[in-house]
Amino acid sequence: MQSTVDFIRGKIGDFVPEIALVLGSGLGEFTKNLIGVQIPYSDIPDFMVSTVKGHKGSLFFTEIFGKKLVIMQGRFHFYEGYELKDITYPIKVFKKLGVKTLILTNAAGSVKKDLKPSDLMLIKDHINFTAKNPLIGKNDDTLGERFPDMSDIYTASLRETVKTCAKEENIDLKEGVYIMTTGPSYETPAEVKMFEFLGADAVGMSTVPEAIVSNYLGLQTIGISLITNYASGISKEKLSHKEVVEMGNIATEKFTKLVNAIIKKL
Numbered sequence: 001m002q003s004t005v006d007f008i009r010g011k012i013g014d015f016v017p018e019i020a021l022v023l024g025s026g027l028g029e030f031t032k033n034l035i036g037v038q039i040p041y042s043d044i045p046d047f048m049v050s051t052v053k054g055h056k057g058s059l060f061f062t063e064i065f066g067k068k069l070v071i072m073q074g075r076f077h078f079y080e081g082y083e084l085k086d087i088t089y090p091i092k093v094f095k096k097l098g099v100k101t102l103i104l105t106n107a108a109g110s111v112k113k114d115l116k117p118s119d120l121m122l123i124k125d126h127i128n129f130t131a132k133n134p135l136i137g138k139n140d141d142t143l144g145e146r147f148p149d150m151s152d153i154y155t156a157s158l159r160e161t162v163k164t165c166a167k168e169e170n171i172d173l174k175e176g177v178y179i180m181t182t183g184p185s186y187e188t189p190a191e192v193k194m195f196e197f198l199g200a201d202a203v204g205m206s207t208v209p210e211a212i213v214s215n216y217l218g219l220q221t222i223g224i225s226l227i228t229n230y231a232s233g234i235s236k237e238k239l240s241h242k243e244v245v246e247m248g249n250i251a252t253e254k255f256t257k258l259v260n261a262i263i264k265k266l
Helices: 002-012 089-097 156-168 189-198 208-217 241-265
Strands: 019-023 036-040 058-064 067-073 101-110 120-128 173-180 202-204 220-230
Touching (some): 058 241, 067 241, 089 208, 120 156, 120 208, 156 173, 156 241, 173 208, 173 220
Parallel strands (some): 019 067, 173 202
Antiparallel strands (some): 058 067, 120 220
């Protein structure tokens, strides 16, 4: 990890990011008009490379409202063949770089009729339906404790801040529970029915590993889902990744407005 951190610091100099933002599928346009230092994942020692369409695949260091940020333009997924420790490696690197707050975003399918495509959902909790955990293995006591508490993964005080931002910006923000499956296949109607019974509001294939590690590292964490479609069985439409990317483009303005307001308030 030290070689990764040293390489990045060699590119950004004395720039110390305080906020990390992970952009999910279709949300890459957030950085469109920003100026900063961009480092392709392929250049960074020990970093993975994103293989999913709609994920640019680089770290972007910039300043917004006087706050220093590192932005992941695309994330890594378990279904790409990576281990969870590889997927969450960037979060540990961010901690070493000085990050205190992590904003996780994703594209998700709605498990309930009243959560509609193009809605933004603040994640209040999650269900890990992968039967895997990124903290499995020998623990590094310099990063976090062996058995971390998970009762406040998505920091309660920051959720209130996000709600305030949404209200001030006149954005209809929902709140709910996110459930993660491994993918890459979409869920069956029977599985979606089960997820609703378990208490989930939205389903996706990311975010949970990063949130677990963020909590483990002692970072404050915010999670936001862009609802791109109804999950299988909720509507009769066939699901496709193209739909996910297109809905991301449609919701870019609303998403950008909310995230900018959050950054300004942090």
